[in-house]
Amino acid sequence: MEIQTILKRQREYFATGHTLPAEARIAALKKLKASLQSHEADLARALKTDLGKSATESYMCETGLTLSEATWMIRHVRRLMRERRVPTPLSQFAARSFRSPSPYGNVLIMSPWNYPVLLTLDPLIDAIAAGNTAIVKPSAYAPATAAVLQQILAECFPPEHVAVVTGGRAENQALLHQKFDMIFFTGSKAVGKEVLRCAAEHLTPAVLELGGKSPCIVEKSAKIGLAAKRIVFGKYLNCGQTCVAPDYILCDASIRDELIDAIRKEITAQFGADPMANENYGKIINEKHYHRLMGLIDPTKVVCGGTGDEAAQRIAPTVMKDVTREDAVMGEEIFGPILPVLTYTDLDAALADIEAQPHPLALYLFSEDKAIQRKVLDRCHFGGGCLNDTIIHLATSAMPFGGVGESGMGGYHGKAGFEAFSHLRSIVDKKTWLDMPVRYQPYDNQKDKMLRFFLQ
Missing domain, CATH: 3.40.605.10 (Aldehyde Dehydrogenase; Chain A, domain 1)
Structure with missing residues (x-):
């Protein structure tokens, strides 16, 4: 009432x-x-x-x-x-x-x-x-x-x-x-x-x-160090509880280890050797989401983080490798500080795989190759995104934001x-000083000719 x-x-x-x-x-x-x-x-x-x-x-x-x-x-x-x-x-x-x-x-x-x-x-x-x-x-x-x-x-x-x-x-x-x-x-x-x-x-x-599972593609021509810095910022901001956070990385298999090593270094650079001791690193919203996120972490695939503090509802910035679409972490939008790394050997097949999934809210591509950038933009459907950065596309009033x-x-x-x-x-302000008779009955050949002249 x-x-x-x-x-x-x-x-x-x-x-x-x-x-x-x-x-x-x-x-x-x-x-x-x-x-x-x-x-x-x-x-x-x-x-x-x-x-x-x-x-x-x-x-x-x-x-x-x-x-x-x-x-x-x-x-x-x-x-x-x-x-x-x-x-x-x-x-x-x-x-x-x-x-x-x-x-x-x-x-x-x-x-x-x-x-x-x-x-x-x-x-x-x-x-x-x-x-x-x-x-x-x-x-x-x-x-x-x-x-x-x-x-x-x-x-x-x-x-x-x-x-x-x-x-x-x-x-x-x-x-x-x-x-x-x-x-x-x-x-x-x-x-x-x-x-x-x-x-x-x-x-x-x-x-x-x-929302959705927003992919972050890292192509082999990318500047790995800068890509890692910007991915870490976008992924772990608000502990990953961002609708446009990079949900997972899809990178060229030849640069996977270099990228993971750069990401681990960036986590330390941005959050300290022990992010859980960093008072500026946030927390998970509630106990329910904390336990859901911890259940998505496969300890055998963790290369960084993987720990949590239930009392404080905090989860360390986590990176997982050797992840496939069959892993639990790929079965839903993560919405937390867990970053799975998947790889590809054929970019065309990788893009086809992305397109086979529900269209994401965001997509990110790190690549110095303009032809690759054009290909990804042409082939993939998503709400919005960035080339060589993450999440900043929503921070402007000059562009629409949506899925x-x-x-x-x-x-x-x-x-x-x-x-x-x-x-x-849509409004038409019709003038009264002239009234064309062509639309009114009775119809004749002259009106028919005029109509065909106007409407074609």
Whole structure:
């Protein structure tokens, strides 16, 4: 009943038109940005509690990126709101044709626990910029961060504009059984399917940001030392609990040992001789995920790490070799600090194997060969990725971020985010000073000739 009351009030508020003017959208975004800045330390403490993140990582990967999205939207929202004129066919003379963005209305944003600030507020910024009201549902697995987010959003918005609903599965189900104008979900494929089923009941459009086993191909022309540095950064950031983390390495067999040796050295360089003693190395979100991850480690194939601390819910950066598709670690998205290394001798066969799997959210290729780069981009289907780096493609408002196939549908960030939360209306402004008679009955040969002239 509380959720229904919030939703009713948001519908009424949206109907007043208060969210529509550019000035109102910009003012709301500026208020949110200022509140984020004033609560930076609170968010850092909450992220340390929930995920063990350092203050630097919290700013780099959460608060800072969120502020960047807000800044981008504040600068560009007026331009994004403009009508876009398009050519009018001669058959519709005299008229003006244009596309006009319109907010969906009342949207639901459901966010995950792994980047609870970024993945809650980034889509909310896009939704506000597009002129919507929103109900935000943060993950129950990151309660400290959810509490700070609730405080921030309560300071910035009345509940009829933006409201926060906390809780677990019961609250999720209660929300999904309501009729929203649009749903934005970030999380697992299993829950994403349930969200889509519920959205289908009301024919509600949905954007799903899911995941998958994102491959990292290391071709023999790659700069091995630099590749290892960037792979270690992307893989073990947030203890591997990143939807676009390199899930596994697929490397040329001739460079496997050199690459593994370079990765081991980079783990030491970035996290110290004992990463478990590094206070800036995070933790696994909860006991359930800790035990799931430890169960994926085959001790006979570990070449680095492989140890865990159940009490602290920490797992050392782990590398495994001699891994095949049949190993348990390759049977699901890892979402943790375990890096399996697979090899190939034929790149074409390796790409065919990748394409035989569900399309991943990300793909990474390390290669100095431009022809190889082109081949991989042409042959493989994936949400987004990098050449000679990892994960940084999502850190820009200039490009959309999203999946394809089982890794998601739709995208957001910047212009794509504004459009994700908008309906682009196609409108013809037909002039009244001229009315061409060709379309009206009765039809005759002259009208038929004119139609054939116009429509071909």
